Amino acid sequence: MNFKAAVWPAMLLTHVLGMHQGLAQEAAARDDLQQQRVAPFQVFDNLYYVGARWVSAWLLETDQGLILFDSLYGDLVDLAVDGIRELGFDPDDVRYVIVSHAHYDHAGGAQRFQRDFGAVVLMIEADWQLSEGEPDFREYPRPMRHLSLGNGDTLNLGRTRLRFLQTPGHTRGVLSTVFTVYDGGYPHTAVMFGGAGLNFEGADRLRMYIDSVGQLLSVPGVEVNIPNHPAFGDVFARNELLQQHQDGDPHPFVDPESWIAWLELLRGDAQTRLDAELAAN
Numbered sequence: 441m442n443f444k445a446a447v448w449p450a451m452l453l454t455h456v457l458g459m460h461q462g463l464a465q466e467a468a469a470r471d472d473l474q475q476q477r478v479a480p481f482q483v484f485d486n487l488y489y490v491g492a493r494w495v496s497a498w499l500l501e502t503d504q505g506l507i508l509f510d511s512l513y514g515d516l517v518d519l520a521v522d523g524i525r526e527l528g529f530d531p532d533d534v535r536y537v538i539v540s541h542a543h544y545d546h547a548g549g550a551q552r553f554q555r556d557f558g559a560v561v562l563m564i565e566a567d568w569q570l571s572e573g574e575p576d577f578r579e580y581p582r583p584m585r586h587l588s589l590g591n592g593d594t595l596n597l598g599r600t601r602l603r604f605l606q607t608p609g610h611t612r613g614v615l616s617t618v619f620t621v622y623d624g625g626y627p628h629t630a631v632m633f634g635g636a637g638l639n640f641e642g643a644d645r646l647r648m649y650i651d652s653v654g655q656l657l658s659v660p661g662v663e664v665n666i667p668n669h670p671a672f673g674d675v676f677a678r679n680e681l682l683q684q685h686q687d688g689d690p691h692p693f694v695d696p697e698s699w700i701a702w703l704e705l706l707r708g709d710a711q712t713r714l715d716a717e718l719a720a721n
């Protein structure tokens with residue numbers, strides 16, 4: 441009895457500490473500039489990756505300047521700034537930063553793009569409020585309130601037009617964007633789902649998420665998934681295929697079936713969690 445009483449809590453403690461250490465190491469690797477460095481690369485005529493290993497930043501080129509999707513955070517903001525320069529662009533030409541949602545990994549660099557490069561930051565209203573209140577995971581430099589978006593709003597920059605959808609669940613103000621990418625001048629409809637992660641709870645939010653995925657599934661003719669975390673769309677594996685790709689081969693990012701399949705999978709996972717939450721109550 442004494443043995444058990446003494447040993448079990450100690451084993452449990454080691455296990456818990458071990459887990460925490462693992463998580464801490466993982467978090468440290470995520471925040472480390474060198475471990476997160478990815479050489480920036482072009483994916484379409486008008487779209488480039490300037491993000492990190494675990495979280496995305498995408499640069500859209502227009503005839504009237506640049507649009508940045510998400511801003512990274514902490515030391516990783518340098519990846520986006522350096523990447524823009526390495527690709528031959530000027531960060532001062534970033535006109536807009538579109539923040540997919542107000543968590544630190546997407547919104548953490550927004551203030552720097554406002555302050556250092558004069559960019560205008562866009563978010564859904566509910567996520568402006570989140571950015572001004574108690575942070576969900578981590579603090580980050582709060583951006584000044586610029587443009588607040590709602591469902592169905594559009595933005596024109598030169599000949600480029602973006603259409604926005606409010607797709608809540610992951611946060612209450614998740615911003616998804618529908619836009620056009622070009623491959624050798626040939627247009628394809630692309631979507632960024634601004635908050636795919638199912639790391640939240642509550643039947644209310646899960647129902648919102650399921651509706652949001654339904655809204656995205658109803659966007660006609662989507663051929664390209666531009667994810668705000670690379671793992672959500674096999675970005676690096678597709679880029680490897682792109683590097684070997686010959687003229688006339690299908691573009692590895694043009695993959696309408698996997699867009700639909702991914703959304704169906706997310707909807708199924710969310711429904712399973714919702715059913716479990718409802719059964720538990």
Ligand SMILES: [Zn+2]
Nearest residue numbers: 541543610637
């Ligand atoms: Zn998030």
